[in-house]
Amino acid sequence: MIQLVNLYKSFNGNPVLRGVSLAIQKGELLALIGRSGIGKSVLLKHIVGLIQPDSGTVLINNIDINRLRGKQLIEIRKQFGFLFQGGALFDSMTVYDNVAFPLRERTKLSETQIRERVFNELEEMGLKNDWNKFPAELSGGMRKRTALARAMVMDPSIMLFDEPTTGLDPIIGQTILDYIQQCHQKIKFTGVIVTHEVPKVFNIVQQVAMIHQGEIIACGSPDELQKQNNPIFDQFITGDITGPVQYI
Amino acid sequence: MNGIRKVGAFVLKRLCDLGTYGLFLVTAIFWTFWSPLKFTRVIDQINFIGVKSTLIVILTGAFTGMVLGLQGFYALSKFGGESMLGPTVALSLVREIGPVISALMVTGRAGSALASEIGIMRISEQIDALEVMALNPFRYLVVPNMVAAILSVPLLGALFDVCGIWGGYLVGVKLLGLSGGTYFGEMAIYLNSKDVFHGLYKSLSFGLIIAWICCYKGYYTEYGAKGVSKATTQAVVICSVLILIWDYFITSVSF
Numbered sequence: 001m002i003q004l005v006n007l008y009k010s011f012n013g014n015p016v017l018r019g020v021s022l023a024i025q026k027g028e029l030l031a032l033i034g035r036s037g038i039g040k041s042v043l044l045k046h047i048v049g050l051i052q053p054d055s056g057t058v059l060i061n062n063i064d065i066n067r068l069r070g071k072q073l074i075e076i077r078k079q080f081g082f083l084f085q086g087g088a089l090f091d092s093m094t095v096y097d098n099v100a101f102p103l104r105e106r107t108k109l110s111e112t113q114i115r116e117r118v119f120n121e122l123e124e125m126g127l128k129n130d131w132n133k134f135p136a137e138l139s140g141g142m143r144k145r146t147a148l149a150r151a152m153v154m155d156p157s158i159m160l161f162d163e164p165t166t167g168l169d170p171i172i173g174q175t176i177l178d179y180i181q182q183c184h185q186k187i188k189f190t191g192v193i194v195t196h197e198v199p200k201v202f203n204i205v206q207q208v209a210m211i212h213q214g215e216i217i218a219c220g221s222p223d224e225l226q227k228q229n230n231p232i233f234d235q236f237i238t239g240d241i242t243g244p245v246q247y248i
Numbered sequence: 249m250n251g252i253r254k255v256g257a258f259v260l261k262r263l264c265d266l267g268t269y270g271l272f273l274v275t276a277i278f279w280t281f282w283s284p285l286k287f288t289r290v291i292d293q294i295n296f297i298g299v300k301s302t303l304i305v306i307l308t309g310a311f312t313g314m315v316l317g318l319q320g321f322y323a324l325s326k327f328g329g330e331s332m333l334g335p336t337v338a339l340s341l342v343r344e345i346g347p348v349i350s351a352l353m354v355t356g357r358a359g360s361a362l363a364s365e366i367g368i369m370r371i372s373e374q375i376d377a378l379e380v381m382a383l384n385p386f387r388y389l390v391v392p393n394m395v396a397a398i399l400s401v402p403l404l405g406a407l408f409d410v411c412g413i414w415g416g417y418l419v420g421v422k423l424l425g426l427s428g429g430t431y432f433g434e435m436a437i438y439l440n441s442k443d444v445f446h447g448l449y450k451s452l453s454f455g456l457i458i459a460w461i462c463c464y465k466g467y468y469t470e471y472g473a474k475g476v477s478k479a480t481t482q483a484v485v486i487c488s489v490l491i492l493i494w495d496y497f498i499t500s501v502s503f
Contacts, residue, residue: 077379105383
């Protein structure tokens with residue numbers, strides 16, 4: 001279970017998070033939506049302890065991640081998988097080595113077992129024939145799929161996706177959302193998807209939270225929110241230029 | 249009043265920076281001894297920092313020795329001391345020029361690349377990816393470079409010395425007609441193991457400085473291409489200046 005309690009964060013005096021509170025139950029998948037540059041990725045990085053809040057707490061299974069150091073932090077991070085917005089692939093390694101990396105470093109599997117696991121993941125992602133390419137040789141979509149394969153290969157119990165479909169064509173985007181849904185059904189991870197893929201993403205998540213001006217202004221199941229008549233949420237979903245929020 | 253505040257803020261910022269430099273070094277040393285070494289990474293980095301620097305060290309070493317041979321012969325001939333050319337070249341190289349110039353060469357060739365490589369890993373979130381995978385970035389990025397630099401730089405310094413002495417021999421003996429026996433004989437009398445160890449210790453500390461500063465600058469790179477270029481430039485400049493300052497202190501202590 002992930003609990004964010006009253007998180008505040010500023011960068012160079014500019015407030016990004018202003019009292020964000022959110023709870024994601026075990027095995028639940030939540031979509032975090034909101035305008036670009038509003039602090040969604042920052043919030044995601046707070047969950048895994050990459051960014052420390054100015055105040056507030058981040059509880060992972062009732063443990064405050066920001067109070068952990070050394071081995072305790074390593075242990076809790078072993079539960080996480082993280083898909084970075086840009087992929088964050090190791091550019092000196094091939095696709096195969098990128099996906100095999102966490103298995104080699106964190107498990108005692110033999111190279112044959114690692115090979116089997118990696119090729120299974122790559123096959124799921126449609127990258128089996130590109131296993132020996134370097135990230136620089138891949139398209140944006142292939143890079144994202146490689147990163148997703150690397151994030152999922154350890155079967156994490158908490159999975160964080162930072163814009164998994166941004167920059168991809170609609171078919172690949174839908175394939176990735178389907179894959180996330182399949183994995184979620186299979187391993188029942190607790191997850192957060194930062195995305196602009198609305199309303200498509202509503203089909204695969206149990207909860208949706210919208211962040212606006214550093215606060216969560218709407219949170220609930222996709223059906224509840226769509227019925228709720230929240231003008232900011234409705235404007236975001238429909239993509240209207242006119243509405244309570246002036247985008248430009 | 250405002251001016252005083254600005255000066256105070258500047259001084260505090262610099263003190264904080266010094267603290268983070270120190271903390272970075274202590275953390276790197278801690279992880280070097282606390283966790284098992286990533287041997288393949290160390291070997292890769294020895295190849296990158298050491299093996300790939302050999303050509304540039306051989307070239308600079310040989311030509312530095314040749315210049316020392318020419319200038320030394322000119323100066324010594326003023327008072328009929330040409331026979332002392334061997335010890336002059338060898339002592340200058342082994343105690344001073346070898347460790348310093350080889351370290352500066354490594355800084356320019358490998359240190360800048362280290363800073364930019366780690367900097368690019370920082371801005372493309374590869375270091376964050378390591379952390380999220382519950383892996384320690386120091387063990388993967390900093391410690392192998394530190395061990396590799398500490399092992400490679402003294403060896404490169406020694407290679408520089410050998411090439412320099414050979415360069416001095418070419419000029420002094422083959423070009424200017426000094427006897428080969430005199431060149432090496434006098435060298436054997438005046439150059440002792442203390443001088444060799446003096447140069448070795450210097451090179452060891454320079455290796456540590458190169459890895460420390462270049463990894464630090466890469467690790468704390470600010471965002472964007474400009475951030476990486478700034479980090480790389482600062483790494484080379486700070487490293488070079490620090491090597492020369494540290495050289496003076498270590499020389500004066502063991503003088």
